[in-house]
Amino acid sequence: MSPATSSPIRQFVLKVASRCDLACDYCYIYQLPDQRWRTRPRTMSHETVDRAAERIAEHARDNALPAVDVVLHGGEPLIAGPELLGYCVRRVRTAAGPGVRVRAAVQTNGVRLNRPFLELFRQLDVRVGVSLDGGPTAHDRHRRDRRGNGTHQTVVRAVRTLAEPRYRRLYAGLLCTVDLANDPVRVHDALTALRPPVIDLLLPHGTWAVPPPGRDPGSADAPYGRWLAAVFDRWHDAPAGTSRIRLFEEIIRVLLGRPSRLEGIGTAPAGSIVVETDGGIEESDHLATTSGAGVTGLNVATSGFAEALALPTARARRAGAAALSRACLACPVVGVCGGGLYTHRYRPDNGFDNPSVYCPDLRHLIEHIRARLLADVRALGHAA
Incomplete structure:
Protein backbone atom coordinates (compact mmCIF):
# COMPACT_ATOMS: atom_id res chain seq x y z
CA MET A 1 0.00 0.00 0.00
CA SER A 2 1.28 3.46 -0.92
CA PRO A 3 1.14 6.41 1.49
CA ALA A 4 -1.64 8.95 1.18
CA THR A 5 -0.74 12.24 -0.49
CA SER A 6 -1.66 15.76 0.56
CA SER A 7 -2.92 16.61 -2.93
CA PRO A 8 -4.15 13.38 -4.49
CA ILE A 9 -4.87 12.79 -8.15
CA ARG A 10 -8.56 12.87 -8.97
CA GLN A 11 -8.46 12.66 -12.76
CA PHE A 12 -6.67 9.88 -14.63
CA VAL A 13 -6.18 10.36 -18.37
CA LEU A 14 -5.69 7.01 -20.10
CA LYS A 15 -4.11 7.33 -23.53
CA VAL A 16 -5.80 4.28 -24.97
CA ALA A 17 -4.52 5.08 -28.48
CA SER A 18 -1.27 6.79 -29.42
CA ARG A 19 -2.24 7.56 -33.02
CA CYS A 20 -4.82 9.88 -34.57
CA ASP A 21 -6.90 9.76 -37.74
CA LEU A 22 -6.65 13.54 -38.27
CA ALA A 23 -3.70 15.73 -39.23
CA CYS A 24 -4.47 18.93 -37.31
CA ASP A 25 -1.62 21.34 -38.01
CA TYR A 26 -1.75 22.84 -34.50
CA CYS A 27 -1.57 19.53 -32.62
CA TYR A 28 0.79 19.69 -29.64
CA ILE A 29 1.41 15.94 -29.80
CA TYR A 30 2.20 15.23 -33.43
CA GLN A 31 3.48 18.56 -34.75
CA LEU A 32 6.30 19.16 -32.24
CA PRO A 33 9.89 17.89 -31.93
CA ASP A 34 8.82 15.46 -29.20
CA GLN A 35 8.01 12.40 -31.31
CA ARG A 36 8.02 9.73 -28.59
CA TRP A 37 4.52 8.72 -29.64
CA ARG A 38 6.11 6.91 -32.62
CA THR A 39 7.74 4.34 -30.33
CA ARG A 40 4.68 3.63 -28.21
CA PRO A 41 2.14 0.87 -28.83
CA ARG A 42 -0.68 1.99 -31.08
CA THR A 43 -3.23 1.00 -28.44
CA MET A 44 -3.06 0.16 -24.77
CA SER A 45 -2.84 -3.57 -24.06
CA HIS A 46 -5.24 -5.34 -21.72
CA GLU A 47 -2.32 -6.02 -19.40
CA THR A 48 -1.48 -2.30 -19.21
CA VAL A 49 -5.14 -1.49 -18.61
CA ASP A 50 -5.13 -4.00 -15.75
CA ARG A 51 -2.08 -2.42 -14.12
CA ALA A 52 -3.44 1.12 -14.60
CA ALA A 53 -6.77 0.08 -13.07
CA GLU A 54 -5.01 -1.42 -10.05
CA ARG A 55 -2.94 1.74 -9.57
CA ILE A 56 -6.00 3.97 -9.81
CA ALA A 57 -7.84 1.83 -7.27
CA GLU A 58 -4.80 1.84 -4.97
CA HIS A 59 -4.54 5.63 -5.14
CA ALA A 60 -8.25 6.09 -4.47
CA ARG A 61 -8.15 3.77 -1.45
CA ASP A 62 -4.97 5.26 0.02
CA ASN A 63 -6.41 8.75 -0.20
CA ALA A 64 -10.00 7.85 0.76
CA LEU A 65 -11.35 9.31 -2.47
CA PRO A 66 -15.10 8.76 -2.86
CA ALA A 67 -14.89 9.31 -6.62
CA VAL A 68 -12.35 9.61 -9.44
CA ASP A 69 -12.57 10.68 -13.06
CA VAL A 70 -11.16 8.49 -15.82
CA VAL A 71 -10.82 10.07 -19.27
CA LEU A 72 -10.21 7.88 -22.32
CA HIS A 73 -7.94 9.92 -24.54
CA GLY A 74 -5.42 9.71 -27.37
CA GLY A 75 -4.41 10.35 -30.10
CA GLU A 76 -7.94 9.51 -31.04
CA PRO A 77 -9.39 7.10 -28.47
CA LEU A 78 -12.06 5.65 -30.76
CA ILE A 79 -9.25 4.10 -32.82
CA ALA A 80 -8.84 1.65 -29.93
CA GLY A 81 -12.25 0.18 -30.78
CA PRO A 82 -15.31 -0.61 -28.67
CA GLU A 83 -13.94 -3.79 -27.10
CA LEU A 84 -10.89 -2.09 -25.56
CA LEU A 85 -12.80 1.02 -24.50
CA GLY A 86 -15.41 -1.10 -22.77
CA TYR A 87 -12.72 -3.19 -21.13
CA CYS A 88 -11.01 -0.05 -19.75
CA VAL A 89 -14.16 1.26 -18.10
CA ARG A 90 -15.24 -2.08 -16.67
CA ARG A 91 -11.76 -2.95 -15.44
CA VAL A 92 -11.23 0.33 -13.59
CA ARG A 93 -14.65 0.13 -11.96
CA THR A 94 -14.09 -3.47 -10.91
CA ALA A 95 -10.69 -2.65 -9.42
CA ALA A 96 -12.02 0.44 -7.62
CA GLY A 97 -14.87 -1.52 -6.07
CA PRO A 98 -18.21 -0.26 -4.78
CA GLY A 99 -16.65 2.30 -2.43
CA VAL A 100 -15.29 4.49 -5.22
CA ARG A 101 -17.43 6.02 -7.93
CA VAL A 102 -15.60 5.96 -11.28
CA ARG A 103 -16.89 8.71 -13.56
CA ALA A 104 -15.83 7.81 -17.09
CA ALA A 105 -15.55 10.07 -20.12
CA VAL A 106 -14.06 9.99 -23.60
CA GLN A 107 -12.62 12.96 -25.51
CA THR A 108 -12.90 12.43 -29.26
CA ASN A 109 -12.46 14.34 -32.50
CA GLY A 110 -15.90 12.97 -33.42
CA VAL A 111 -15.02 11.57 -36.84
CA ARG A 112 -15.64 7.93 -35.81
CA LEU A 113 -18.40 8.67 -33.31
CA ASN A 114 -21.47 6.69 -34.38
CA ARG A 115 -24.48 4.95 -32.87
CA PRO A 116 -22.67 1.68 -32.02
CA PHE A 117 -20.12 3.64 -29.99
CA LEU A 118 -22.87 5.71 -28.40
CA GLU A 119 -24.79 2.56 -27.47
CA LEU A 120 -21.66 1.26 -25.71
CA PHE A 121 -21.19 4.55 -23.89
CA ARG A 122 -24.87 4.60 -22.95
CA GLN A 123 -24.59 1.11 -21.51
CA LEU A 124 -21.48 2.04 -19.49
CA ASP A 125 -22.52 5.61 -18.63
CA VAL A 126 -19.50 7.16 -20.37
CA ARG A 127 -19.79 10.87 -21.06
CA VAL A 128 -18.57 12.14 -24.44
CA GLY A 129 -16.67 15.33 -25.18
CA VAL A 130 -16.10 16.35 -28.81
CA SER A 131 -13.48 18.69 -30.26
CA LEU A 132 -15.03 21.32 -32.53
CA ASP A 133 -13.56 24.70 -33.41
CA GLY A 134 -16.70 26.49 -34.60
CA GLY A 135 -18.43 26.67 -37.99
CA PRO A 136 -17.16 25.04 -41.20
CA THR A 137 -14.50 27.64 -42.02
CA ALA A 138 -13.22 27.91 -38.45
CA HIS A 139 -13.14 24.17 -37.82
CA ASP A 140 -11.71 23.10 -41.17
CA ARG A 141 -8.94 25.68 -41.02
CA HIS A 142 -6.90 23.20 -38.97
CA ARG A 143 -8.91 20.07 -38.23
CA ARG A 144 -8.46 18.12 -41.46
CA ASP A 145 -8.00 14.46 -42.23
CA ARG A 146 -4.81 12.99 -43.66
CA ARG A 147 -5.97 13.72 -47.21
CA GLY A 148 -6.46 17.38 -46.38
CA ASN A 149 -10.24 17.22 -46.30
CA GLY A 150 -12.25 19.17 -43.76
CA THR A 151 -14.10 17.25 -41.07
CA HIS A 152 -16.70 19.73 -39.90
CA GLN A 153 -19.69 18.11 -41.58
CA THR A 154 -18.84 14.67 -40.21
CA VAL A 155 -18.24 15.95 -36.69
CA VAL A 156 -21.41 18.04 -36.55
CA ARG A 157 -23.43 15.04 -37.71
CA GLU A 164 -30.57 13.31 -29.36
CA PRO A 165 -32.76 12.44 -26.35
CA ARG A 166 -31.48 8.85 -26.23
CA TYR A 167 -27.88 9.98 -25.73
CA ARG A 168 -28.26 13.51 -24.38
CA ARG A 169 -27.20 12.61 -20.84
CA LEU A 170 -23.82 11.48 -22.25
CA TYR A 171 -23.15 14.84 -23.91
CA ALA A 172 -20.24 16.25 -21.90
CA GLY A 173 -19.62 19.26 -24.11
CA LEU A 174 -17.48 20.75 -26.85
CA LEU A 175 -13.77 21.57 -26.76
CA CYS A 176 -12.72 24.49 -28.96
CA THR A 177 -9.14 25.60 -29.60
CA VAL A 178 -8.93 29.38 -29.87
CA ASP A 179 -7.70 30.72 -33.21
CA LEU A 180 -7.31 34.46 -33.67
CA ALA A 181 -8.13 34.04 -37.37
CA ASN A 182 -11.66 32.98 -36.46
CA ASP A 183 -14.35 35.50 -35.56
CA PRO A 184 -15.05 35.03 -31.83
CA VAL A 185 -18.78 35.78 -31.97
CA ARG A 186 -19.33 33.45 -34.91
CA VAL A 187 -17.42 30.71 -33.10
CA HIS A 188 -19.59 31.20 -30.01
CA ASP A 189 -22.79 31.08 -32.03
CA ALA A 190 -21.75 28.01 -34.02
CA LEU A 191 -20.91 26.09 -30.85
CA THR A 192 -23.97 27.10 -28.83
CA ALA A 193 -26.23 26.21 -31.79
CA LEU A 194 -25.34 22.57 -31.06
CA ARG A 195 -26.67 22.94 -27.48
CA PRO A 196 -23.65 21.63 -25.58
CA PRO A 197 -24.03 21.66 -21.80
CA VAL A 198 -20.48 23.02 -21.51
CA ILE A 199 -17.96 24.64 -23.83
CA ASP A 200 -14.26 24.50 -23.06
CA LEU A 201 -12.14 27.17 -24.73
CA LEU A 202 -8.55 25.98 -25.06
CA LEU A 203 -5.68 28.41 -25.60
CA PRO A 204 -3.15 26.92 -28.04
CA HIS A 205 -0.32 25.38 -26.06
CA GLY A 206 2.78 27.53 -26.30
CA THR A 207 5.76 28.64 -24.24
CA TRP A 208 8.14 31.58 -24.10
CA ALA A 209 10.44 29.60 -26.41
CA VAL A 210 7.71 28.61 -28.87
CA PRO A 211 4.95 31.21 -28.46
CA PRO A 212 1.43 30.56 -29.74
CA PRO A 213 0.39 32.12 -33.09
CA GLY A 214 -0.07 35.88 -32.87
CA ASP A 221 -0.70 43.46 -26.42
CA ALA A 222 -3.49 41.04 -25.58
CA PRO A 223 -4.97 39.56 -28.79
CA TYR A 224 -6.18 36.39 -27.09
CA GLY A 225 -7.59 38.40 -24.21
CA ARG A 226 -9.60 40.56 -26.60
CA TRP A 227 -10.83 37.49 -28.50
CA LEU A 228 -11.99 35.81 -25.30
CA ALA A 229 -13.54 39.04 -24.01
CA ALA A 230 -15.64 39.27 -27.18
CA VAL A 231 -16.89 35.72 -26.58
CA PHE A 232 -17.59 36.57 -22.94
CA ASP A 233 -19.72 39.56 -23.91
CA ARG A 234 -21.74 37.47 -26.35
CA TRP A 235 -22.17 34.73 -23.76
CA HIS A 236 -22.93 37.13 -20.90
CA ASP A 237 -25.62 38.94 -22.91
CA ALA A 238 -27.21 35.74 -24.27
CA PRO A 239 -30.59 34.56 -22.96
CA ALA A 240 -30.62 32.45 -19.83
CA GLY A 241 -30.09 28.76 -20.46
CA THR A 242 -27.31 29.10 -23.02
CA GLY A 257 -13.99 34.18 -3.50
CA ARG A 258 -14.46 30.50 -4.27
CA GLY A 264 -4.85 27.24 -15.17
CA ILE A 265 -7.26 29.43 -13.19
CA GLY A 266 -6.72 30.16 -9.51
CA THR A 267 -4.05 28.54 -7.37
CA ALA A 268 -5.66 25.19 -6.58
CA PRO A 269 -3.24 22.31 -7.28
CA ALA A 270 -3.51 20.33 -10.50
CA GLY A 271 -5.37 17.09 -9.94
CA SER A 272 -4.70 15.09 -13.12
CA ILE A 273 -2.10 12.68 -14.45
CA VAL A 274 -1.60 10.77 -17.71
CA VAL A 275 -0.95 7.09 -18.46
CA GLU A 276 0.44 6.47 -21.95
CA THR A 277 -0.30 3.40 -24.08
CA GLY A 297 10.35 7.76 -16.02
CA LEU A 298 7.77 5.70 -14.12
CA ASN A 299 5.40 3.04 -15.38
CA VAL A 300 2.21 1.61 -13.88
CA ALA A 301 3.77 -1.84 -14.19
CA THR A 302 6.26 -1.03 -11.45
CA SER A 303 5.18 2.21 -9.76
CA GLY A 304 2.17 3.78 -8.12
CA PHE A 305 0.93 7.33 -8.55
CA ALA A 306 2.24 8.34 -5.13
CA GLU A 307 5.77 7.89 -6.49
CA ALA A 308 4.97 10.18 -9.39
CA LEU A 309 3.61 12.83 -7.02
CA ALA A 310 6.88 12.79 -5.08
CA LEU A 311 8.89 13.96 -8.11
CA PRO A 312 10.04 17.61 -8.34
CA THR A 313 7.96 18.45 -11.43
CA ALA A 314 4.84 17.03 -9.83
CA ARG A 315 5.43 18.97 -6.62
CA LEU A 324 4.76 31.37 -8.93
CA SER A 325 7.37 33.82 -10.16
CA ARG A 326 8.01 37.17 -8.46
CA ALA A 327 6.32 38.93 -11.35
CA CYS A 328 3.17 36.87 -10.80
CA LEU A 329 3.13 37.43 -7.05
CA ALA A 330 3.28 41.20 -7.61
CA CYS A 331 0.33 41.17 -10.04
CA PRO A 332 -3.08 42.39 -8.79
CA VAL A 333 -4.96 39.55 -10.53
CA VAL A 334 -2.68 36.70 -9.42
CA GLY A 335 -5.36 35.25 -7.14
CA VAL A 336 -7.61 34.74 -10.15
CA CYS A 337 -5.05 33.97 -12.84
CA GLY A 338 -2.91 31.76 -10.62
CA GLY A 339 -0.03 32.20 -13.04
CA GLY A 340 -1.95 30.51 -15.82
CA LEU A 341 -1.41 26.95 -17.00
CA TYR A 342 1.90 25.55 -15.72
CA THR A 343 3.01 24.56 -19.23
CA HIS A 344 2.61 28.08 -20.55
CA ARG A 345 5.17 29.46 -18.09
CA TYR A 346 8.11 27.54 -19.54
CA ARG A 347 11.28 29.18 -20.83
CA PRO A 348 14.46 27.18 -21.53
CA ASP A 349 16.81 29.37 -19.45
CA ASN A 350 14.86 29.26 -16.17
CA GLY A 351 12.19 26.59 -16.51
CA PHE A 352 8.79 27.57 -15.11
CA ASP A 353 9.84 30.58 -13.01
CA ASN A 354 7.90 32.95 -15.27
CA PRO A 355 4.42 34.34 -15.79
CA SER A 356 2.33 32.65 -18.44
CA VAL A 357 3.22 33.46 -22.04
CA TYR A 358 -0.44 34.57 -22.10
CA ILE A 369 -15.02 40.12 -16.67
CA ARG A 370 -14.60 41.90 -13.34
CA HIS A 382 -30.05 51.30 -9.33
CA ALA A 383 -32.97 49.00 -10.13
CA ALA A 384 -33.62 48.44 -6.44
Missing part, protein backbone atom coordinates in the same frame (compact mmCIF):
# COMPACT_ATOMS: atom_id res chain seq x y z
CA ALA A 158 -21.98 13.03 -34.82
CA VAL A 159 -22.65 15.82 -32.31
CA ARG A 160 -26.26 16.08 -33.41
CA THR A 161 -26.68 12.36 -32.82
CA LEU A 162 -25.06 12.74 -29.40
CA ALA A 163 -27.55 15.52 -28.61
CA ARG A 215 1.36 36.10 -29.34
CA ASP A 216 4.53 38.25 -29.15
CA PRO A 217 6.10 37.33 -25.78
CA GLY A 218 7.77 40.73 -25.53
CA SER A 219 4.57 42.69 -26.11
CA ALA A 220 1.90 43.87 -23.69
CA SER A 243 -24.36 26.72 -22.83
CA ARG A 244 -21.99 27.13 -19.93
CA ILE A 245 -18.43 28.22 -20.76
CA ARG A 246 -16.14 26.73 -18.17
CA LEU A 247 -13.31 29.28 -18.43
CA PHE A 248 -15.64 32.19 -17.74
CA GLU A 249 -17.51 30.41 -14.97
CA GLU A 250 -14.31 29.58 -13.14
CA ILE A 251 -12.96 33.14 -13.40
CA ILE A 252 -16.26 34.42 -11.99
CA ARG A 253 -16.15 31.77 -9.29
CA VAL A 254 -12.67 32.89 -8.15
CA LEU A 255 -13.61 36.58 -8.36
CA LEU A 256 -16.43 35.76 -5.94
CA PRO A 259 -11.74 28.05 -5.36
CA SER A 260 -11.31 27.22 -9.03
CA ARG A 261 -12.04 23.75 -10.38
CA LEU A 262 -10.12 24.37 -13.63
CA GLU A 263 -6.36 23.95 -14.02
CA ASP A 278 2.90 1.71 -22.84
CA GLY A 279 1.95 2.37 -19.20
CA GLY A 280 4.31 5.30 -18.84
CA ILE A 281 3.19 7.86 -16.24
CA GLU A 282 3.40 11.49 -17.34
CA GLU A 283 2.43 14.69 -15.59
CA SER A 284 0.56 16.07 -18.60
CA ASP A 285 0.64 15.48 -22.33
CA HIS A 286 0.91 19.20 -23.11
CA LEU A 287 4.13 19.38 -21.10
CA ALA A 288 5.62 17.78 -24.23
CA THR A 289 5.91 21.39 -25.45
CA THR A 290 8.48 22.03 -22.68
CA SER A 291 11.31 19.68 -23.71
CA GLY A 292 9.77 16.72 -21.93
CA ALA A 293 9.33 18.25 -18.47
CA GLY A 294 6.32 16.01 -17.87
CA VAL A 295 8.25 12.75 -18.23
CA THR A 296 8.46 10.86 -14.93
CA ALA A 316 6.03 22.20 -8.54
CA ARG A 317 2.94 21.76 -10.73
CA ARG A 318 0.85 21.29 -7.60
CA ALA A 319 2.48 23.91 -5.40
CA GLY A 320 -0.04 26.64 -6.17
CA ALA A 321 1.10 30.14 -5.25
CA ALA A 322 4.40 28.81 -3.89
CA ALA A 323 5.49 27.94 -7.45
CA CYS A 359 0.02 36.94 -19.15
CA PRO A 360 -1.36 40.12 -20.83
CA ASP A 361 -4.25 38.13 -22.30
CA LEU A 362 -5.26 36.60 -18.98
CA ARG A 363 -5.09 39.94 -17.21
CA HIS A 364 -7.16 41.62 -19.94
CA LEU A 365 -9.84 38.93 -19.76
CA ILE A 366 -10.00 38.89 -15.96
CA GLU A 367 -10.24 42.66 -15.71
CA HIS A 368 -12.88 42.71 -18.46
CA ALA A 371 -15.70 45.19 -14.92
CA ARG A 372 -18.79 43.56 -16.41
CA LEU A 373 -19.70 42.01 -13.06
CA LEU A 374 -19.30 45.33 -11.26
CA ALA A 375 -21.52 46.99 -13.87
CA ASP A 376 -24.14 44.31 -13.26
CA VAL A 377 -24.01 44.93 -9.51
CA ARG A 378 -24.39 48.70 -10.01
CA ALA A 379 -27.34 48.13 -12.36
CA LEU A 380 -29.04 45.96 -9.76
CA GLY A 381 -28.46 48.64 -7.15
